Amino acid sequence: MRMPANWFPGLTLVLVLALAWHPAPGAEDTAHKPLVTADVLAASKPSDWRPLDPQNTLYLELAGGRVVIELAPRFAPRHIENIRTLVRERYFDGVPIVRVQDDFVVQWNDPEGSRPLRSAEHAVPAEFMSAARGIPFTLLPDPDTYAPIVGFSDDFPTGRDPKTGRAWLVHCYGMVGAGRGNDVDSGNGAELYVVIGQAPRQLDRNITLVGRVVQGMELLSALPRGAGDLGFYAKAEQRVPITSVRLAAELPAAERLPLEVLRTDTPTFADLVESRRNRRDEWYKVPAGRIDVCNVPLPVRMRPGTASAH
């Protein structure tokens, strides 16, 4: 075990430095602020965590287990309303994963295109960008290759352009988007994809992102890669069936997973980011001093005191 942790192992606090990322509002006693990721999370308060909204939570069931997706309705309200309709009308039950392209995406859709959309829209106008005004935003201070500024809104990674006043979700690992044809307004949420490699940021502002995987990512990322063009499975029998997709709100409350995400508008999150910009466990010798928006962990946990259903 000679490689460092990418997450939070039992790390040792080596340096207690008051190198605040940016002044964390409400952070008291910076001299004793925990600066290793595991310590930051251990010191978090219940109010630092936000339960998932059952109306914005999808349970995608595979033979291997459950994938949980959190939807981002502020950025893609029309696509998400259509996805909710598709889910309620059981459009996705039995739809297969048809494409796994290494270092790019996992994608599912009706391969024959014969499944009726029923009361869902056939085409939803593009939701590539939103007006930034009024959207909460926690700035990440480091330069980004693709966007003028980056940070977090509603606990999703986002980019912004102060000149145009636009904001958009960005294509990090685990982000979920809605496929479209060449017409920008041709997507409808019936075809979805999940990023499984290096962030394909060239897709930003070209396609509608609708959310992110918050649990079960490894059930998608470890699927066999498709040998056909663009990573499509060459043979129909290689496709991976989705048993069902449900909105958490469709399940009785007792059957919903008590998942919580760390709020990105908290001092705890600012500490977390700083703990990742400058690693302080003994293994690291040269702290990066910077972090890419897609390298910032967005922690998810089961609400403490609940039995793990997974």
Added chain:
Amino acid sequence: MRMPANWFPGLTLVLVLALAWHPAPGAEDTAHKPLVTADVLAASKPSDWRPLDPQNTLYLELAGGRVVIELAPRFAPRHIENIRTLVRERYFDGVPIVRVQDDFVVQWNDPEGSRPLRSAEHAVPAEFMSAARGIPFTLLPDPDTYAPIVGFSDDFPTGRDPKTGRAWLVHCYGMVGAGRGNDVDSGNGAELYVVIGQAPRQLDRNITLVGRVVQGMELLSALPRGAGDLGFYAKAEQRVPITSVRLAAELPAAERLPLEVLRTDTPTFADLVESRRNRRDEWYKVPAGRIDVCNVPLPVRMRPGTASAH
């Protein structure tokens, strides 16, 4: 099939713009320069491609197939010499993949640490950075979050700091590194890891990178994730055995794979980069105008006219 290609499908050339990335030395007739990736590669000349050096090529055999790794001796000569010794003395034959941490690394090493190193060094001095002077370098013009400047050297992605005069390989998807303990000089190449997710650039300059996977990446990236701490397989029987590791030079010439990589010091590569910075196929509506060093494809092919052995 409503999502774009991440690689080179049968794209249509929509726009023929003379938006050169930076003036490509020797590029004639920019008005007709192909600017979609597939066209750039189709127009490449034999001299744009470099055959792999058999002394710098590893064949790692798994039950599922062969993984080919190209070593980067300019950046890690001592680690690579030790790896060659380990390979020649069959150290790796039967060593298992012990760790697959989602969005981070696949790692193999002797889990018991009992396998003799024989004539290999037990510890090799750190090779985290090199003197930049004298190392060929093709600059990428876009800003990078982690390094002052980035680009390509010997067809590997690299970072540089003009102030310190240092150069280093960077942790992109598919890069291969040598694990170490907390002591910077404690690595020896007997434990190796491959990046399988978002580029963990915080590792740059903290650990010795030795090369990259040039074929068979999907055999590693699609492995089941480990459920133990740090993605280690919780049970010994989940480990994935490596049948053998050989230097290509150990095989008769006729049995070596005739792989070639695109040279990054060519006008063709400059055109390729530009075709990725500004996608011109019809699907894209907002060209990124930028590219991350880890999003630049580093094409590999079988030498034309050879039968595919894979």
